Amino acid sequence: MFLKSILLAVTVSLASAQIPRPEHSQVGRACGFKIAPCPFDMKCVPNNPYCSELNRCPGHCEFKxxxxxxxxxxxxxxxxxxxxxxxxxxxxxxxxxxxxxxxxxxxxxETHFCGGFIGLSCPEGLFCYDALDGCDPLHGGADCGGICL
Known part of the structure; x- marks a missing residue:
């Protein structure tokens, strides 16, 4: 019984840990110095404009x-x-x-639409985002589309 309680406590603490989720913004997150790269739709911008090598200086994530x-x-x-x-x-x-x-x-x-039931993709250089139309694929919306930005 004691072992089950310990395992339950460890499981709950791991589940409640701060895990990056899509609904959390990564704008301004630290990057550079060979640490975790920015998300696919963002780039690492040096904090110092004179830095040209992000492996040697800090930066922050911004949308591409x-x-x-x-x-x-x-x-x-x-x-x-x-x-x-x-x-x-x-x-x-x-x-x-x-x-x-x-x-x-x-x-x-004149934006391109993406996602949805047929899985439309965006033109090169654009990324698919939820259209903020109330449709939620995580809560019953099987055919939620997005827009390319």
Whole structure:
């Protein structure tokens, strides 16, 4: 009985450990010095602009594809151009977004769709993100599509 209690305690503590999950943002996470690389849709940017060798200096993770910030509770909110619209950033973990005055990004109106039942892929250089449409593949949504950013 004592051994079962110990095994249960170890199992619970391992299960509750901080494990990187897709819903946690990796933006700003440390990289460089040959430590864990950034996720596939991010790149390691040196903290010092004079560093050209990331194996010898620290850096942080940033998205490979940059989009203009818009909306939000800022002194001078930016508006999007005619070919894009301001939406919550689907690359970040779920939050209340624009509804809570968190800045969004300008998403092109003509985006490619990805994922879904037939598993559409994105053009080279773009990555598939949840479309923030309420469909959740982890909770009953078998045909959830995304957008390529």
């Amino acid at each position: 594809n940059q989009y203009q910030s818009c909306g939000g509770f800022t002194p001078r909110p930016h508006n999007c151009g005619d070919n894009s619209e301001c939406q919550d950033d689907p690359r970040l973990p779920p939050n209340c977004g624009l509804a809570c005055d968190v800045p969004g990004i300008c998403i092109p109106k």
